[in-house]
Amino acid sequence: MRSEAPRVQAPITPNLIPMIDVMFLLMLFFLLGADMLGRERAELVLAPGPNARAEERERDGETVVDVQHRPEVACAAHANRSCRLAEHWRLVVRGRELDADALAEILRAGDPASKTALVRADRAAPYGEVQAVLATCGRVGLAQVSLAAERPLPR
Amino acid sequence: MAGGGDSEDNPVAINVIPMVDVIFCLCVFFMCSFKFKQLEGKFDSWLPKNKGDSGAPQDEIKEIRIAMFWDEQTSKVRRQFGMRTVDDDAQLNELIRGSYEDWKAKGKADVPVIIDGDERIPWNEVLKIVNMAKGLQIDNIEFALGKKDA
Numbered sequence A: 001m002r003s004e005a006p007r008v009q010a011p012i013t014p015n016l017i018p019m020i021d022v023m024f025l026l027m028l029f030f031l032l033g034a035d036m037l038g039r040e041r042a043e044l045v046l047a048p049g050p051n052a053r054a055e056e057r058e059r060d061g062e063t064v065v066d067v068q069h070r071p072e073v074a075c076a077a078h079a080n081r082s083c084r085l086a087e088h089w090r091l092v093v094r095g096r097e098l099d100a101d102a103l104a105e106i107l108r109a110g111d112p113a114s115k116t117a118l119v120r121a122d123r124a125a126p127y128g129e130v131q132a133v134l135a136t137c138g139r140v141g142l143a144q145v146s147l148a149a150e151r152p153l154p155r
Numbered sequence B: 001m002a003g004g005g006d007s008e009d010n011p012v013a014i015n016v017i018p019m020v021d022v023i024f025c026l027c028v029f030f031m032c033s034f035k036f037k038q039l040e041g042k043f044d045s046w047l048p049k050n051k052g053d054s055g056a057p058q059d060e061i062k063e064i065r066i067a068m069f070w071d072e073q074t075s076k077v078r079r080q081f082g083m084r085t086v087d088d089d090a091q092l093n094e095l096i097r098g099s100y101e102d103w104k105a106k107g108k109a110d111v112p113v114i115i116d117g118d119e120r121i122p123w124n125e126v127l128k129i130v131n132m133a134k135g136l137q138i139d140n141i142e143f144a145l146g147k148k149d150a
Helices: A017-033 A100-108 A127-140 B017-033 B089-105 B123-135
Strands: A062-069 A089-093 A096-098 A116-121 A144-150 B040-046 B064-071 B076-081 B113-117 B141-144
Touching: A017 B017, A062 A100, A062 A127, A089 A100, A089 A127, A096 A100, A100 A127, A116 A127, A127 B123, A144 B123, B040 B123, B040 B141, B064 B089, B064 B123, B076 B089, B089 B123, B113 B123, B123 B141
Parallel strands: A062 A116, A116 A144, B064 B113, B113 B141
Antiparallel strands: A062 A089, A089 A096, A144 B040, B064 B076
């Protein structure tokens, strides 16, 4: 009498398909959130402004002026948000460092009365740097100047 | 009849392990380069025209002035509302609100809040005052520029 051979259970292999699905989803999320484009705005830490209004897209004729600590300068005072040295701070417009006269030239182009400026200053920037920008804006006849601030996350 | 054997029906098995490795690498790359951007907002302000160092003050000074000085020894900002030194944010907010209400009662709701600050004070402190004023629905905010103009 023939006895049946015992059934051998097939080895259990993990199913990789759901894991690949999840990995693809994660990758898609980080791909969409990745910021690969060069930005025209300098990277800096804005001062908090809970009452600031939400920023719409940049208006036509709006010049964004960044007041930024020079990234190539390793400054211990800046790490403590206490750098007061004027030579460590710079004005940046569209990725280009400018002085006050060059900034005035850019602002003067076209009709200054119809133009606006958005001043984005690092929270630790000395007020004198921002004053210089505001003075330049006033000198060329700009009517409106906006000040950028960090808004809290919506609840 | 025997049932179908999977491995025999599929002679070309795709090895997915390298693909999983590549996807892991890509995930790690994008996770490391991911940055949470700060939400940006704006405060609008208008530059006053025909104003500057006008010299002699008018009879009634129609303004709410906050002076900010930099104390080199303590490396701190000293805020003054009128003749009063104010350290507490809530207290300063209350003083500004009270003063604004008084001006509104006189029918002068367009009274400006003037921020008169030392050039050494951090921008953060100035924006704090701007934020306070905007929170109190005061739109007219002006900046007193120092003697050293650009």
